[in-house]
Amino acid sequence: MVGAEDRLSIKAGQTAPELGRLVFDSQFQILDCDDTHCNEELSSYNADVCEHCRGVESCFQQDGDVLCPGWNEAVCPGGLPAHNESAPQKNVVQLRDNVKAIDPAVTTLYACPVSLEDDYGDSAALFIAPYPTSFQDSDVIVSGQAGGVMHIVESIAPVGPYAFVLGNAANIEDVVAYSSFKEEVDPVAMxxxxxxxxxxxxxxxxxxxxxxxxxxxxxxxxxxxxxxxxxxxxxxxxxxxxxxxxxxxxxxxxxxxxxxxxxxxxxxxxxxxxxxxxxxxxxxxxxxxxxxxxxxxxxxxxxxxxxx
Structure with a gap:
């Protein structure tokens, strides 16, 4: 996979045979899931990331011994692998790095019944969490407690052993970076x-x-x-x-x-x-x-x- 900073420059007047003799520099990265994301012996191995890599790997044209495979828009329209019923695939959800899941067995969150619509909008909410918190400003906290929490943390105000946490309702795109499912499901309000x-x-x-x-x-x-x-x-x-x-x-x-x-x-x-x-x-x-x-x-x- 070629990074955004890598460029292949062609001098004016070069002919086709000359282009055929171009040698790729070592800075050009080739997508290889086996050695990077799917090697279980590596400490960075993650099954979900491996599955994601396999999906992206299939997006490149693999016709013969092509030195620089191209992107296959038919297989991966819009930059993501299309759903393939015939291919064995597990359900994969990759959360964003700033998403913090709050385990009710470890941390108890309390929802405060306050009105913040005038100052912060009708999607804002105030929570009380034990301090110090396991999250910080701009993190997305997700939990099934306190009436259901999926909020972007706007600010944290410590008060003794607790903190007032102001959050704004997050969209699903703020939480999930990548997802791939075998079946279609409908969201259910809890x-x-x-x-x-x-x-x-x-x-x-x-x-x-x-x-x-x-x-x-x-x-x-x-x-x-x-x-x-x-x-x-x-x-x-x-x-x-x-x-x-x-x-x-x-x-x-x-x-x-x-x-x-x-x-x-x-x-x-x-x-x-x-x-x-x-x-x-x-x-x-x-x-x-x-x-x-x-x-x-x-x-x-x-x-x-x-x-x-």
Missing amino acids: DDETTEEDIPDPVLLSDAINGDLPIQASNVTVVNNDVPVYKCVGNAYISSSEDEWVSTFLVFKAADFNNLASDEGDILAGTESNGWLETVTGGNAGDQFSFVKTDLMRCGEELPDENR
Whole structure:
């Protein structure tokens, strides 16, 4: 493979026989996957890189004893090897050098529910990570935790044992440098259904609160904003038709719920929530911030009797 800095100059007036007698300089590199990328005895051997090299190697015209094979656009259109159903090939994904995969078993990331749209755009997100971090500015962090992370790191601000990490959503091209698959697949969105709730239709909610909801058998109980309402994780269910849904429990103080005078079958309508009930599992106090680790509480567990 000839590097971009290598040039073959031809003097004016040279004839075809003279061109045929040209001798290639040692600076010209010839693509040889066996000795470079596919030699398992080398410390730099990588199966994915070897597979990539084999694919690129097939892109060159190999007609006879040609000293300088040309690029075969039919085999490799647009600069990449075309998919070949008959050729044995494994699935290969080559990530970019600045991609850092975050293992949840080693490093826990937390997503901060903040709005950054005005200053950083609607694709920005704020994370909290243990400090020092295993990544730096301009790296792409990828993890299945914190609601799914695939972000370009814009800045890192250390605060005690943690760091605030500002990231911008990355495109797949920012993560994958090269990929080759035997089969076609469709991307699937991964959501944590346990804490996802459908937002009610605003018009329907307004009608329920204002008493304009057309109902037959149920009463509507309006929960005022000054009544603290908490949520508790229930269970996830899958029906015989593979439909999925989750149950969510609402938690009130006993006195507040008694004042509502609500009964089974009634509809509760309100616009405020005080968040999820959580169990404190650890913490770390700092000069500027105190960090508290929690787990979402499931309603099947015993709840504390006293108010806290």
